Amino acid sequence: MTNKSNLNNLTKSEEDYLKALFQLLVEDDSEKVGNNLLADYLNVSPASTNNMVKKLKTKNYVVSEKYGKLDLTEQGKSIAVRLIRKHRLWETFLCKYLNFSWDEVHEVAEQLEHIKSSKLIDELDRFMDFPEKDPHGEIIPNADGEYAVLPKIMLSSLAEGEVCKLIAVDDGSVNFLKYVSEIGLALSSEIKVIEVREFDNSIRIQFNDTIETVTRKFADNVFVKKLV
Amino acid sequence: MTNKSNLNNLTKSEEDYLKALFQLLVEDDSEKVGNNLLADYLNVSPASTNNMVKKLKTKNYVVSEKYGKLDLTEQGKSIAVRLIRKHRLWETFLCKYLNFSWDEVHEVAEQLEHIKSSKLIDELDRFMDFPEKDPHGEIIPNADGEYAVLPKIMLSSLAEGEVCKLIAVDDGSVNFLKYVSEIGLALSSEIKVIEVREFDNSIRIQFNDTIETVTRKFADNVFVKKLV
């Protein structure tokens, strides 16, 4: 049981690939994740991905057959979850203590998540009194590496007349997040779907006495829980 | 006045070299800093240093003549001071809020100092209410890049009978810092030099009703202000 995985000798790049693969596999639960999808997600060429995947396979973080789909080993998942834990804890810290808005935190957390010190992250967790969710509503994995996916559906999946609560947003785009705040939405907002327009998939929603029309693309990035 | 130096495109390595050069020039105020001294300080080969210095010269951070000594431009100094500010603010944060001891902070701060976000560091500064000194007693440069050297002398420079106050310690060695704490010394400790032994340069010191013998090497890393 000489668990050397604690020494964590991974480079920033290796970490980024593992986290991306995890996010595609588990969070977006794409049935099959191939080389090119991963390349796309990371904005690198398929050749770069192929190369890195080869390395991660010899290091036992990734498994796949030639020309086959990619999967993570338990070791690979564990690394990814730790990165997500760090990322979300830092985002929470930046918002709650350093006056960052939710659209500003992701970029900086992308850097901070690669800092190597388990004491740092566990103490940060303790300092904030073990927060459960990050500023975008996502669940923060705990120190034991337990990972839970928030049960959520896209706002775009609702039918006319349905009522829901905003529980999370995709944190990838600064512009999207600014947009969400600007129209007055936030975590916990109650939203009613007034109308679903078939023509362009836009939907009309009501919240806090406001009525807004949003696009399908927008609604795909807003995650909700149905009410009643 | 299109100040592009704010964009700060420097790599971690480039930053490390600039900070090291600044520390040799200004903090240790070595009269002349050459290629090999810098290489030694950074634990890299003279060839690597030569290479990097060449690059930093074309980028206008460093000046030197062929076979001559190295110096920083104003731009180079400014980068270095910002790194030192970040380093010391993070060390302070780790000590004051995250239960790190003063021997644990340096290594993590070496990583954190390279995080690129001026908002992050200025907000961290504000959050801690603009601390003036880091856990090792050194002055933290302010947001305007003003850098001040703490007026300090080495404990080893004192004569028998002299009394002083410990105001700073070298933060480079974990073992040294642990040693300092273990024998009961800390910032602000009052120390009296009881005896200076010519044979091996060891000195006998008294503080808090304790008497200890310390080596010259130890006393070189303890910085004090003479009292009375």
Place this chain on the structure above:
DNA sequence: TTGATTTGTTAGTCATGGCTAACTTTTTTA
């Protein structure tokens, strides 16, 4: 089922930042 398209792989190149070994210049010292 076969041809087109998509997906994955390989080869070869580049930039960065390390290294060693060999060389040149400068400085020291005898």
Place this chain on the structure above:
DNA sequence: TAAAAAAGTTAGCCATGACTAACAAATCAA
């Protein structure tokens, strides 16, 4: 002042992680 030593430089190599271009395999669609 001339060796010797030290300091600085150069050439050539390596690993990492990007890239493009060319090719092979798998999948989709007619």
